[in-house]
Amino acid sequence: MTITTRFAPSPTGYLHVGGARTALFSWLYARKHGGQFILRIEDTDLERSTQESVNAILEGMAWLGLDYDLGPFYQTQHFDRYKAIIQQLIDQGDAYYCYCSKDELEQLRTEQMANKEKPRYNGKCRDLHEAPGDREAVVRFKNPQDGAVTINDLVKGTIVVGNKELDDLIIARGDGTPTYNLTVVVDDMDMNITHVIRGDDHINNTPRQMNILKALGANLPHYAHLPMILGADGARLSKRHGAVSVMQFRDDGYLPEALLNYLVRLGWSHGDQEIFSLDEMVKLFELDDVNVSASTFNMEKLLWLNHHYIMNGDPAHVARHLSWHIGQLGIDPADGPALVDVVLAQRERSKTLVDMAAASVYFYQEFTSYDEKAVKKNFNAEAAQVLAALHDAFALVGEWHSKNIHDVIVELAADLGVNMGKIAQPLRVAVCGSAVSPAIDVTLTLVGKEKTLARIIKAIAFIKTLN
Ligand code: GLU
Numbered sequence: 001m002t003i004t005t006r007f008a009p010s011p012t013g014y015l016h017v018g019g020a021r022t023a024l025f026s027w028l029y030a031r032k033h034g035g036q037f038i039l040r041i042e043d044t045d046l047e048r049s050t051q052e053s054v055n056a057i058l059e060g061m062a063w064l065g066l067d068y069d070l071g072p073f074y075q076t077q078h079f080d081r082y083k084a085i086i087q088q089l090i091d092q093g094d095a096y097y098c099y100c101s102k103d104e105l106e107q108l109r110t111e112q113m114a115n116k117e118k119p120r121y122n123g124k125c126r127d128l129h130e131a132p133g134d135r136e137a138v139v140r141f142k143n144p145q146d147g148a149v150t151i152n153d154l155v156k157g158t159i160v161v162g163n164k165e166l167d168d169l170i171i172a173r174g175d176g177t178p179t180y181n182l183t184v185v186v187d188d189m190d191m192n193i194t195h196v197i198r199g200d201d202h203i204n205n206t207p208r209q210m211n212i213l214k215a216l217g218a219n220l221p222h223y224a225h226l227p228m229i230l231g232a233d234g235a236r237l238s239k240r241h242g243a244v245s246v247m248q249f250r251d252d253g254y255l256p257e258a259l260l261n262y263l264v265r266l267g268w269s270h271g272d273q274e275i276f277s278l279d280e281m282v283k284l285f286e287l288d289d290v291n292v293s294a295s296t297f298n299m300e301k302l303l304w305l306n307h308h309y310i311m312n313g314d315p316a317h318v319a320r321h322l323s324w325h326i327g328q329l330g331i332d333p334a335d336g337p338a339l340v341d342v343v344l345a346q347r348e349r350s351k352t353l354v355d356m357a358a359a360s361v362y363f364y365q366e367f368t369s370y371d372e373k374a375v376k377k378n379f380n381a382e383a384a385q386v387l388a389a390l391h392d393a394f395a396l397v398g399e400w401h402s403k404n405i406h407d408v409i410v411e412l413a414a415d416l417g418v419n420m421g422k423i424a425q426p427l428r429v430a431v432c433g434s435a436v437s438p439a440i441d442v443t444l445t446l447v448g449k450e451k452t453l454a455r456i457i458k459a460i461a462f463i464k465t466l467n
Helices: 017-032 051-064 075-091 102-114 180-190 205-215 246-251 256-265 278-284 299-312 315-328 339-349 353-358 372-378 381-395 402-416 420-432 440-447 449-465
Strands: 004-007 036-041 070-074 095-098 138-141 148-153 157-162 170-172 195-199 222-226
Touching: 004 017, 004 195, 017 036, 017 051, 017 195, 017 222, 017 246, 017 256, 017 278, 036 051, 051 246, 051 256, 070 075, 075 095, 075 138, 075 170, 075 180, 138 205, 148 205, 148 222, 170 180, 180 205, 246 256, 256 278, 256 299, 299 339, 315 339, 315 353, 339 353, 339 440, 372 420, 381 402, 381 420, 381 449, 402 420, 402 440, 420 440, 420 449, 440 449
Parallel strands: 004 036, 036 070, 195 222
Antiparallel strands: 095 138, 138 170, 148 157
């Protein structure tokens, strides 16, 4: 038996954190067992599904690196199959046409509420033999009336639901289109899904889906329902908690491996370990170790992980992601130093790639103004003299690299009898526009000799305009 899992998003919005975690856990489980992972787009709700959402889901999956062996499979391309199964269920007596109108159902509901009963369909059309005139009909599944459904959930444990609790669910709408629970069942059956891993908001659907699968004589998959993700305030994670869309995390400067590492720990643990490479996740992931209770999204921890991956990731890989952010700033990376060198220089001080890109603009572009505070603190007549001396010494440097630059600064400090800071800070403001940058020799190497000399001259001229 090949372990087969699926991620089955409805394309009614972007790929959010909860969906991404479901996708990751399903992907991990398939990969761990050398199985198959399927991406199934559940787009049968024609009113709410959009191509834009489909694209966002595909983009999110690709950015996270969650590859699939089959798909994207689109449910809207399989209506014939669903219709055939609906007909089969009718033919074998496991489904029936229901002619009850909206008003009748509403009235029933009001009565049940008034009697303090749980609102549910009363099975009025269950045993009808003839259509009551020319009325539009939905198709309902004939749920068993006795016995119970037992879910041996791999996360939540055993859950028993009496069939009396389950009313006859609509499997085809009046226009003949299949409903969510029917399409899920047909596809899980046809795709030989062995493990349905999904959010626990679907747990109420599970016994109904199991009953339909049984009626179709299908093998029942194992189910694993993942606990909810909460925001810091204890409410279900949603837009108002900030970034919940996967692509928003990309935009905010996160690395995909940081988000994946964060997501895997959201509801799953392996001892006290916090850092997991993808290979380790695949090796160590077990559904048994998924928490039963909800997990809380913690932005600080994600940021910490992001910094970890920026610091420890392959600089060439980090540079590829940085390149996108640099591009977002309208900068052509060809106009300055190799991005990989920028990563090495900036990674220690950058928690996100957005920070890193923003702090690296001066390597590629001329800045138009100096930081005011830095000017007040570091630009004065004495600084102008230091800068002039630096300019002349730098002009003589043959090979423009850290060691030579460093030597010039040390020598000048000795000649002038001042400490390094008196030299490095005005120089930094002159070359970067602010008093913050990586080590000055590294900074100047990256800026390049020509630009350094030109910016020093410009700064001297600027200092003369002060007072
Ligand atoms: N399409 C459903 C959703 O996006 C998921 C269905 C399932 O995983 O069974 O919530």
